[in-house]
Amino acid sequence: MPDQQPERDGPTYPAPIMALREELRRRQFWRAVLAETLGSLIFVSAVLGSSVPGPNGASPGPLYPALAGGMVAVSLGHCFGEMSGAQVNPAVTLAFLATRRLDLLRAVAYILAQCLGATLGTGILYLALPLKSSAECYVNKVSSEGNAGQALGMEALATFQLVFTIFSVEEQRRREGSEPGNLAIGFSLSAGILTAGLFSGGSMNPARSLGPAIITGIWEHHWVYWIGPVLGAILAGVSHEFFFVASASRQKLVACLTCKDIEIVETASVSRSSLSTITQTAMRAKQAHKHDHH
Structure with a gap:
């Protein structure tokens, strides 16, 4: 009898491709993408x-956009914060x-969704304008x-303070869990628009600049509103995560650069910091007890 060949269920794929296929089938993934849009x-x-x-x-100057941007950022944090983080900004996503x-698949999907949503929002307002010439604003x-x-420079500076605030709020959420921090993000966004508004319009968001450029066809100095915010956002994220946060360490930075598991290093750094704090507290209590005894 000829040797029986084992039945094959189907083609096999490498582990990264299988993980990608599984992620694309998840309802939570597409809900997050829709939330960003x-x-x-x-x-x-x-x-x-x-x-x-x-x-x-x-x-109206930069005051009205600053107030509107800060207020809507607070409301979006409450609406979509649990779904996608309510990033609505390619610079924040890249940070x-x-x-x-954030993994590469979600980052790419979020950026595409953000640019699409910004373009749709601009198009809706453009159709609603009685005078199309006003769209230049x-x-x-x-x-x-x-x-x-x-x-x-102003776009990079304003985006730096915004993204640093976002990372600080996210760190506090991980530690305490109950502090929303949406007001801090809203105030930071309003301050950034007021700071950079007279110099560059206070975009701090490449998608916010891309949508109007697509609808109106005005691309003058458009590169400023990508390079500036992205540069400021990445500098803010890297400086916060690897220099200012409690779990910052050289090992954590090396793990990030070498694509190793950063959570293990971060947990170990926090554990050592907590242990050191406990030891110092115990030593202070012991010294206070000896002082009282004398």
Whole structure:
């Protein structure tokens, strides 16, 4: 009798591809992507709607967009924070990717969703405008009194303080679990728009600049609103995670750069920090007891 060949269930795939297929089948993944799309649409439409000139053509300045951006950031944190983190900003997503708080698949999906939502939000407002010429106010522009280099620096600086606040809030959430921190993020966003508004428009969000550029066709100095926010966001994320947070250590930075398991190193660093704190507390109590005895 000829040898019987074992039956095959189907083609086998490498482990990374299998993990990718499993992630794409998860309902939570697509719900998070939809949350980023809808969140970006709401955020961009709110910020752009607040920047439309008044009845006499007077510009509202950076105050109205700053208030609108901060308020909508707080509300989006409550609405979509548990689903996707309510990032609604490619610069924030890239900062989480650089510090390995987010995997590559989700980062790419989130950025595409954010850009799509921003474009849809801009398009809806453009169709609702009675005067299409007013759509130019949507586009972030370099100040006529400055240059692209100054605008780039202000975008990087404003985004740095925003993303550093976001990482600090996320760290506090992991430690305490009950502190929402959405107000801190909203205030930080408003402060950034007010700080950089007169120099660059205070974008701090590449998707917020991309949507109006696609709809209006105005691409002047558009590179400023990608390089500046992304540079500031990555610097903020890396400095917070590897220099300022309680679990920061050289081993953690090396693990990130060598693509090793960063959570094990982070847990060990926190454990050593907690043990050191307990030891110091015990020594202080012992010294106080001896002092009282004398």
